Amino acid sequence: MTRTAPDSCPGVLRLHQAADGPLARIRVPGGYLTPEQVLVLATAARELGDGAIELTSRGNIQLRQVRDAAELTARVTAAGLLPSRTHERVRNIVASPLSGRVGGLADVRGLIGDLDARLCATTRLAELPGRVLFTLDDGRGDVSPLGGDIGVHAVGPEEFALLLAGTDTGVRVTGGETVDILLAAAAGFLEVSSGQWRLHEIADGPARIIESLGLTPGPERVEILADQNIPIGWLNQDDGLVALGAGVRLGALDARVAEFVAAVERPVIVTPWRSLVIADLDEWAAEQVVRVLAPMGLIFDAASPWLHVSACAGQPGCAKSLTDVRADVTAAVESGRVLPEASAETAREQIVPAEDVTVAGRQHWSGCDRRCGRPRGDVTDVVATPDGYRVD
Numbered sequence: 001m002t003r004t005a006p007d008s009c010p011g012v013l014r015l016h017q018a019a020d021g022p023l024a025r026i027r028v029p030g031g032y033l034t035p036e037q038v039l040v041l042a043t044a045a046r047e048l049g050d051g052a053i054e055l056t057s058r059g060n061i062q063l064r065q066v067r068d069a070a071e072l073t074a075r076v077t078a079a080g081l082l083p084s085r086t087h088e089r090v091r092n093i094v095a096s097p098l099s100g101r102v103g104g105l106a107d108v109r110g111l112i113g114d115l116d117a118r119l120c121a122t123t124r125l126a127e128l129p130g131r132v133l134f135t136l137d138d139g140r141g142d143v144s145p146l147g148g149d150i151g152v153h154a155v156g157p158e159e160f161a162l163l164l165a166g167t168d169t170g171v172r173v174t175g176g177e178t179v180d181i182l183l184a185a186a187a188g189f190l191e192v193s194s195g196q197w198r199l200h201e202i203a204d205g206p207a208r209i210i211e212s213l214g215l216t217p218g219p220e221r222v223e224i225l226a227d228q229n230i231p232i233g234w235l236n237q238d239d240g241l242v243a244l245g246a247g248v249r250l251g252a253l254d255a256r257v258a259e260f261v262a263a264v265e266r267p268v269i270v271t272p273w274r275s276l277v278i279a280d281l282d283e284w285a286a287e288q289v290v291r292v293l294a295p296m297g298l299i300f301d302a303a304s305p306w307l308h309v310s311a312c313a314g315q316p317g318c319a320k321s322l323t324d325v326r327a328d329v330t331a332a333v334e335s336g337r338v339l340p341e342a343s344a345e346t347a348r349e350q351i352v353p354a355e356d357v358t359v360a361g362r363q364h365w366s367g368c369d370r371r372c373g374r375p376r377g378d379v380t381d382v383v384a385t386p387d388g389y390r391v392d
Helices: 035-048 069-078 108-121 123-127 175-192 206-213 255-263 283-293 326-336
Strands: 016-018 021-026 050-055 060-065 094-095 134-137 148-157 158-164 167-174 231-238 242-247 253-256 268-271 275-281 309-311 363-366 380-385 388-391
Touching: 021 069, 035 060, 035 069, 035 255, 050 255, 094 108, 108 134, 108 175, 123 167, 123 175, 148 167, 148 175, 158 175, 158 206, 167 175, 167 206, 175 206, 242 283, 253 255, 255 283, 275 283, 309 326, 326 363
Parallel strands: 094 134, 134 148, 309 363, 363 380
Antiparallel strands: 016 021, 021 060, 050 060, 050 253, 148 158, 158 167, 231 242, 242 275, 268 275, 380 388
């Protein structure tokens, strides 16, 4: 597959002209934010945008209806969120959010900063498409199923499987070799690409990269399975502290709530499931956070129906959408029409009015057949048509 148009992923320096106004995307490698950075984003969302921080499926941040792009650039640069103007759109790095704190075979936190810094320092890699995704999985299998282009998956404390196009290549590398190999594979992507945005679009792309690197695959393969579990609620860290997994309704975090999150003064990790992890709390502080932030809309209950649903931007944010998808999803959740997995099988291929849509289990609502933002794995599609919604 050869693209006929250049990659148009937005950033901070190049905004996307959405139907509701300019949209900025801020890369957050590994999803890691300091409290100070969360506050900067919250203030920018309120003063320069529509008042919400959007969490993306790559653990990045979006601000909509940006009114002053130059001021936003200045603020995120001062906060350390734009370390490279040339490489800003290629800093797409997803890592296991709980790594080094709760479980996992290896601690990949150190790899995030090293990979990001060296990626930005490699001039040639600024040419990568903004769609290319790096994944760092600590062995629990949470981010490898996201289908990254170039990644590693821990098979031991200091041994990693090299993944290309979301599949184990059979190549094994040590922790010390990991970043070198990832950067070399990224350079290999540019060599074998003829305009493609993703590695899986290139015929024999992974094999060609492995050959160019002079690597020899072994016989072992990690089976990459879609992980349905989002870290939500009380999570006991290995060091005796507590992390809190907080769901965010449809991935839109109100700026005022974000200010309260920043006030906790603990590290915040944006997950690729459009949720947050607030880490390194003692038990008393964790209890207070839940007591304050749950009534404000953050979700600490793993059984919440909000965790079953995702949606595209819909109207008014997308001109291609046939309806206000997020309003329809909200009505479905609040009226009890989002059912648990154990419910009866959902009727398929029927077109019904929004108020009659009742679906069980994980579901993604889309304003058109493009199905933007659809998560990977077993998901029921609820797709808008001119006459209502079709459940696929």
